[in-house]
Amino acid sequence: MTQNLSEYRKDFPILNQKVNGEDLVYLDNAATTQKPIQVIDKISHYYLNDNANVHRGVHTLAERATKQFEEARDKVAKFINASDQHSIVYTRSTTESLNWIASTFADQVVNEGDEIVISEMEHHSNIVPWQQLAKRKHAVLKYIQLTSDGELDLQSAEDTITAKTKIVSIAHASNVLGVVNPIKELAKLAHKNGAYLIADGAQAAPHMPIDVSDLxxxxxxxxxxxxxxxxxxxxxxxxxxxxxxxRPAQFGGEMISSVHEQTAEFKESPWKFEAGTPNISGAIALGAAIDYLNKIGMKNIQAYEHDLTEEILPKLLKIDGIKVYGPQDPNKHTATFAFNLKGIHPHDVATALDMNGIAVRAGHHCAQPLMDYLNLTATARASFYFYNTVDEGNKLVDSLEQVKEFFSNGVSETK
Amino acid sequence: MGLAKLNELYKAVILDNANYPQNKREIENVPKFHMDNPTCGDSIDVFSKVSDGVIDDIAFTGSGCTISQASASIMTTVIKGKKIKKARQLISDFSQLIQGKKISDKAMDELGDAAVIGVVAEFPARIKCAALAWHAADELLNKEGGKDD
Structure with missing residues (x-):
């Protein structure tokens, strides 16, 4: 291991607990990560000292809340190297962000017969909004194919993205296959064809430096x-x-500069998108999370997670009867491992691992078209973050051997 | 604790029914009901042949985990030969049981092997797996029962 980030574990008290009598091993980070005390304290501090509505009121608390809310926006802009903090819109989630683009901007530029291009590895949140748009506009939704080891097929991308394409929307990192897609190349390809490139960064932004200007x-x-x-x-x-x-997706308070009986003028971006009282404490806490990540360094996080992958992926692959989806080469795989054990349903695997204190996801990971593409109904998935350790990876591997033993030899022979 | 606790959930009767499911087949030319478990992508079809308010035959097809397959298999053995009204009562009892609610000793007796699945109440994430086939059967019998009345 070139990196050691285990010192940061102490900031995550939730990790220090027993589950079913065993030390908790939290490996469901692709679903959601745990929160460090610095972030929890920030929320607490905000509500104990500064709570007020933003962008209205002249009193001191309103000023403090607004200042922190906008400072967090600046932090987000710097975090992804956006040239301008006005290009950062607060939403509820990745899903809402993608829905807003599909229901407004894309709705404005896509016409009948135009093509929308996504890939076979997308999350439902980057599929269903485009299906709806295609239906509304009588446009065509097309899929970039994958290579046999689960990477995006660049030849297929070149064949699929054409002069008819208006929108290309692709996951920066897959929540199932553990691959990082070549967004910069895809953006070039899209722009060459006069299309817009949207990246779903839900599985990338937490794990690697993001530079939206360079991409x-x-x-x-x-x-x-x-x-x-x-x-x-x-x-x-x-x-x-x-x-x-x-166009804004929602209308109301906060987003207007003036309202008359029949008409209204909107604020400038990004505020014209943020109708209603926003998630102020959430935005401020996101700023604190970014401070925390920056303290470790996104490059260090990326390097450490790569080390974890180099340690754990080969051990997983050595388990007899396992299938790990996506590339088998640790250099091409993030620390998210979707897998199946031969003859054992992933739900049974997940329940068994839970008895050993190990939290993994089992299911279709909101990627049913990908499951169909791979001819699967479900997989188990272990997803690591920087606070996970090699020891935890080893416990996963050992436990999977026990799970196999349990289900192949029945109940009576298990200790 | 470790995997030992799994013995409580994966009892022999459950593993047997999952590995060698009973009545896992299609019945042709009879009503069926399809149901998905949206959390995992598992799906099931339940078929029933009813005459004079009695379930002459009931079967299922589909894929799923040990719990859902075993539960479906046991459901068919419990329901088969029962009157619709009785069957729906048993389904209701089973539903109560897997949610950790107390049911009468008589109902426990009548559920037979299905009563073993009651342990799933201690594994809340798996209650939906156990319930899937029974819900599908209930929907199917609800339609069938409605016709007879």
Whole structure:
């Protein structure tokens, strides 16, 4: 191991508990991450000292709340190297970010017969909004295929993205296959064909440095809760010139500059998108989460998680009867491992692991088209974060051997 | 604690029914009901042949985990040959049982092997797996019963 981030575990008191009599091993980070005390304290501090509504009222608390709310926006902008904090829109989640693009901007640029391109590895949140748009506009939804080891097939991307394409929307990192997609190349390809590139960063932003300017994406969506912040706060980044023409998805208070009986003028971006009282404490806590991640360094997090993958993936692959989905090469795989044990349903695997204190996800991971593509109904998934250790990975591997033993030899022979 | 606690859930009768499910087949030309478990993608079809308010035959097809397959298999053995009204009562009793609610000794007796699945109440994440086939059967019999009345 070149990195050791275990010192940060002490900031996550939730990890220090027994589950079913065993030390908790939390490996469901692709679903949501745990929160460090620094983030929890920030929320507590805000409600104990500063709570007020933002962008209205002249009193001191309103000023404090607004200042922190907008400072967090600046932190998000710097975190993903956006040139301008006005390009950062607060949303509820990645899902809401993608829905807003599909229901407003994309609705404005997609016409009958146009094509929308996604891939076979997308999360439902990056599929269903486009299905709805295609239906509404009589447009065509097309899928980029995958290679045999579960990477995006770039030849298929070149064949699928054409002059008819208006929107390309692709996961930056897969929540199942553990691959990182070449967003920069896809953005070039999209732009060459006159299309817009949207990246779903939900599984990427928590794990690696993100540079939206270098990637040259038109929009980038991600969630706070998968990167140490609370649930209910998400981000939509958009290029300023695109946010300028994009219609708001919601209307009401906060987003207007003036309202008359029959008409209203909207604020500038990003505020024109943020109708109603926003998730103020969530945004401020996201700022605290970003401070925390920056203290460790996103490059260090990426390197450490790569070390974990190099340690754990080969051990997983050595288990007789296991199938790990996605690339088998640790250099091409993130620390998210979807797998199946031959002859054992993933739900049974997950229940068995839970008895050993290990939390994994079992199911279709909100990626049913991918499950169909791989001819599966479900998989188990262990997803690591920087606070996980090699020891925890070893416990997973050992436990999977026990699970196999249990289900192949029946109840009586298990200790 | 470790995997030993699994013995409580995966009792022999459950493993037997999952490995060698009973009445796992289609019945042709009879009503069926399809149901999905949206959390995992498992799905089931339940078929029933009813005459004079009696379930002459009941069967299922589909894929799923040990608990859902075993539960479906046991459901068919419990329901088969019963009157619709009785069958729906048993389904209701089973539903109560797996949610950890107390049911009468008589109902426990009548549920037979299905009573063993009651342990799933201690594994809340798996209650839906146990319930799937029974819910599907209830929907199917509800339609069938409605026709007879």
């Amino acid at each position: 040259d994406v038109d929009f980038y969506a991600f969630s706070g809760h998968k990167m140490l912040a609370p649930t209910g706060i998400g981000i939509l980044y958009g290029k300023p010139e695109l946010l300028k023409i994009m």
